[in-house]
Amino acid sequence: MEFNHFLTSYMPNVNIGSKVHFENMLKESVLAEKLGYATVSIPEHHLINLLMMPSPLQMAVKIASITKKINITTGIVVLPIHDMRTYAGEVTTADILTDGRLILGVGRGAFPWEMERLGTPIETSKEKFVESLEVLQLLLKDKEVSYQGKFYNFESITIMPRPISNPVQMMVAAMNLESIKDAASRGFHVQSTVLSGNKELLLSRVNAFKEGCEILGEKGKLLKLSMQRMAYLAKDDNDAKEKIKMAHGYYKRFDNMFTGPGKVKSGSVEPLPRKQSIEELKDNLLICTLNEMIDKLSLYAESGVDEVILSSSFGQSQNDLEQSMQRIGENIIPYFKKSNIKVA
Numbered sequence: 001m002e003f004n005h006f007l008t009s010y011m012p013n014v015n016i017g018s019k020v021h022f023e024n025m026l027k028e029s030v031l032a033e034k035l036g037y038a039t040v041s042i043p044e045h046h047l048i049n050l051l052m053m054p055s056p057l058q059m060a061v062k063i064a065s066i067t068k069k070i071n072i073t074t075g076i077v078v079l080p081i082h083d084m085r086t087y088a089g090e091v092t093t094a095d096i097l098t099d100g101r102l103i104l105g106v107g108r109g110a111f112p113w114e115m116e117r118l119g120t121p122i123e124t125s126k127e128k129f130v131e132s133l134e135v136l137q138l139l140l141k142d143k144e145v146s147y148q149g150k151f152y153n154f155e156s157i158t159i160m161p162r163p164i165s166n167p168v169q170m171m172v173a174a175m176n177l178e179s180i181k182d183a184a185s186r187g188f189h190v191q192s193t194v195l196s197g198n199k200e201l202l203l204s205r206v207n208a209f210k211e212g213c214e215i216l217g218e219k220g221k222l223l224k225l226s227m228q229r230m231a232y233l234a235k236d237d238n239d240a241k242e243k244i245k246m247a248h249g250y251y252k253r254f255d256n257m258f259t260g261p262g263k264v265k266s267g268s269v270e271p272l273p274r275k276q277s278i279e280e281l282k283d284n285l286l287i288c289t290l291n292e293m294i295d296k297l298s299l300y301a302e303s304g305v306d307e308v309i310l311s312s313s314f315g316q317s318q319n320d321l322e323q324s325m326q327r328i329g330e331n332i333i334p335y336f337k338k339s340n341i342k343v344a
Helices: 018-035 056-066 084-097 112-117 122-141 177-185 199-216 218-222 237-258 278-284 290-303 318-338
Strands: 002-006 039-042 071-078 102-107 145-148 153-157 169-173 189-193 225-233 286-288 307-311
Touching: 002 018, 002 318, 018 039, 018 056, 018 318, 039 056, 039 307, 056 071, 056 084, 056 102, 071 169, 084 102, 084 122, 102 122, 112 122, 122 145, 177 189, 177 199, 189 199, 199 218, 199 225, 199 290, 225 237, 225 290, 225 318, 237 278, 237 286, 286 290, 290 318
Parallel strands: 002 039, 002 307, 039 071, 071 102, 102 169, 169 189, 189 225, 225 286, 225 307
Antiparallel strands: 145 153
């Protein structure tokens, strides 16, 4: 099982300043490569200080310029808010400038407040995503592409320059079980998450992926399932308790955007009350000491998760974040590289 460091880009204190905030993410990327993470992931969200990244491809190119080999994933590009005829060229440029290390994670969008303000309501984004993904694949793969659909209607065009990767690697973000199964059955790597949910939810999503791979047949054995979780390797129990409280504060803002009313003031997402208690959250997140984290991650490895994406920023200091990365790099990554955990 491989490890992916997710650049959560959470800035609850906007006074830190965007320059320092971005510099910290770049430092995390360099550290992730040094510590043996296989990949670093970049979100895409606009207009808010949660998962704040309006230009993930630019960030990918910058990360590639200061690292040597680590893969760089967009997690997740919101296709319905882009025009594929221009976006395909941006992807191609990033593919070239990252020396083919780019993995394009794509999805339909997750925050209704954001999608509404960017002109693609969440209620209709799935249909537009499906067509956008088809158009994007055609433009990256073929020359002289024409298309007639509901959202795109254009005569023959060729994206220039051409990508150096053949094909540009893609993964589809999905949480609904049928969507996970469908994406795998059509030959896509899949990224999913259980957010603050439990292990039963994790196993149901893993099984949906396996069902899709079985439908695909032999090529399904080549597909990868990535699972994203909030994670922090605490130095002791008191450190873990403190960080779980911070994570609870993060989810008060995340829930506001994901399932809540979308209360935002001057770009800052407001924290709202949530039903899940801190104790319930503790059971479901990877915020814990070493032995507990090994036990929890073993379930991922045993169930067949290929990559764990560790979302590591939830309001703690940059020093605490980097110290957790260091402990993960020294203890967790080597353990799962050496272990002989058998996939169920």
